[in-house]
Amino acid sequence: MKRRIFLYNAVVVMIALTALLIVSGAVIRSVNDHYMERPPVVDDNAPKVQKAMTQWLENPSSWEDLNQRLKDLGYALYVSLNGAEVYSSMAPIQTDLLRQLPRSTSWPSGEPATLWMGGALVIGMRSGPYTILAMGEPNMPKVFGRQRVQTEAVLLSVLLIGATAIVVIVLLSMVSTHFQLKHILRPVNALTDAARRIEAGDYSQPVGYDGQDEFTAVCAAFEHMQHHLLQEREKNAAYERARTDLVAGISHDLRTPLTSVKGYIKGLRDGVANTPAKQAQYLDIAYRKACDMDVLLQRLFYFSKLETGNLPLFPVRADLGEFVRGFVRDTAGDLEQRGGKFLVRGAPAPHPVRIDTEQLYRVLTNLTDNAVRYTGAEALVLTLTLWRERDREHLRFADNGCGVPEEALPHLFEQFWRGDQSRGGQSGEGSGLGLYIVKYIIEAHGGTISARNDGGLVFDIALPCEEEESDHA
Template sequence: MKTINRILISSVFFALISIASILGVMSIIFASLVPEYGKEMLDKDVFNAEEILNDFDAASAEWGVLRADLNRYGYHLLVIKGNQVVFSDLADTRTKVIASLKELNLQENIVTGKTNDVTFVVKPAGGYGIFALKGAVDDVKLTGLLSGFLPTYLIVSFVAIVVILLLSLFFTRQMAWRVLRPLKALSNGAQRIEKGDLSEPVAHKGKDEFAEVAAAFNHMQESLLEERKKTAAYEAARIDLIAGISHDLRTPLTSVKGYIKGLRDGVANTPEKREHYLSIAYKKACDMEVLLQKLFYFSNLETGHVPIMPENNDLGTFGCQFAESVRDELAARNIKITAEVTSVPHPVSIDAEQMRRVLMNLTENVTKYNKAEAPEIRIAVWRENGMEHLLFADNGGGVPDEHLPHLFKRFWRGDESRRVASGDGSGLGLYICQYIVEAHGGKIGARNQGGLQIQISLPCPKEERS
């Protein structure tokens, strides 16, 4: 059974119980009050009957005249002498009433009373007991109350029951729809998501609990949509990466094949030419190895197979040692490198091998993209705000400002011409740098200032923080 039908049936059931309880209480009250009402109330015309009997002369025995006078007020005449009924216009003998009246101890005065639900006025005169009788049960309780009040009571009760049930159904249905409408919207939203439609949010106005559920559902849908966009962009970048790597591998591979073919065909017919061909083929093979290693390293990053094993180290000493280790190689390319380190200690906890990879990637970028006449690299280390900072700066032209927020994204290449010219368009170098630095709990950022500046910030050991 549907929820709305359950709610409606429950509402009608409880409404009927409430109505039945009210009617039951009213019936009990009515049943207890009506008999008392009938017993205690004398007829309204009893004083007229007293006056008629008081003025009547019993010696005349004109019972028909007396009856006519009493009948005008709805009273019946009963005349008793001794134990005999002399005159009566009652519909029946009313033996029980007459027996009760005979037992009255009649005095000389008129007596008014009620017995067996009959209002009576009795006058003893000339040995007669003259009674004016009016049935209170017939005239007051049954006729006045039951025949007047009871039908009205039943009609009003019926109308009230119908109105209460209709109102109960109306308001219950409204409340049920207020509950079921957002549930229906959530159900439709879930079906849309199942079909892949994440564009339409769940609409729900109000500040009730369902508003929070709808907001959470919409937030989930937005997250799924954003994740879908990221996945689509990631897949597009991955396809582009494969195409780029294929292109980048094809060039040195073609060269290797060409030089080997030259050796096999005897083009290199002197020892010097053969040595030259072999050297070039070896260098191109090394270039392919570097590219494949970078791709393999990236794959390990994605699968979480690159362990970071930090050890206590001095960032200033590490920067100086790196500059010294690559100075000769860079000098051969006409690139100058300097290290500026303050004299104070710069303790950090780093994986030296992984952090060296970061600086090597930054160095490779300078060798590929720095177009200055006399390229320079400057490494500076200092402490600030409880963090150790390493600045890696060059004197090139930097990058366009709109490219700065995207430098560390995986597969991102800001300048397609660079990939073609350099033969390395993977877009992984700076992404790998960011991954390694953040794995150490640090941050990395870029800015243009006399060239491109990459700043790495690493936390100091807890005991060294100030």
């Protein structure tokens, strides 16, 4: 675009200057030739003028009387005293010619002399302190309405050419500017129309600019933004549907244990449970159903904290190895009841980290629940491996299941994403939040988590190492 504008302006200036030089040269040459073609005039009245001036000297009278005599012969009179004008009947062109007389011009005293001045015959003489000049009508062309001397004619011609050149340059500039603006406004109008379409909610139509200039990148970036907005709108719509499904699912799942709690309490109240053993059974079932409702409500509450960014972290210094072994001790019995077991591997070396123990406990719980529900192994084995690599403490959480399809790996940590195996989950599971929560908590600790298939599904967690020297700080 800058190159095109520079080229347009350069072309306009070059054309205008070239035209000005050509026209100026032609006009000046024509004017000069016009003046040069005027031959000296042969005036038969010149001797009569000389005689009239001589007779006037012999018998002086008024300047008006001498002027009348010269006027009858076709001449005009000019009288000066020591260079100052005393009397003049000359036309403007004759006055202009007189101004071109050299100051050194000397006229004889008492006897008229003649002088040819580029188109006019001048007859002059001196009478005492007076200089008396008579000039016939100049043989000069008319320029702009009247006869003019050559220098004036050339100057006026140049001024006229300059004015014409200015008009031409302005017109050429206007034409050039019109085409430049038309070219520049193409992408601007395209972007404006695209912005209006986006404002109206239409993200499908491209900008539609195929030029090759600075605006090409802008239009490409705008289309990329438009495509991104379209994807975000579709993703947000999917998220909204998933949120609706989540709330509807949890509401539905709450209804089942709530109905059970109400039924067993009603049984107690109505005396259906009429023995201590049966009453204890009813209370135990009602308590477990209430715990199930609490789990569902906690999950919904936890999700709302994630959505608003109000999930607080209270990190403390801890040993990752001891934390993992403590988690295994706490949950091993429950896992065995569900048909699985833990294996912990790694050197007993210290693994210092700063973690929120409650939130990291939730991470391991979610990974364990995910493995129990979706691994598909008859004898589930969860292997937790610890090691240190440079300034990172690593924890590998691996199962012995069948893994997940490779195309599903990039989506495991997405909010509300659910694989085919998770669609039959119970009690509010299968909402697509478990691994999303895991990733959120790990990244909030400044760590990373990734998933891969390696004899089962493997999660690699890396957390910043808390240097031991900080104990002595």
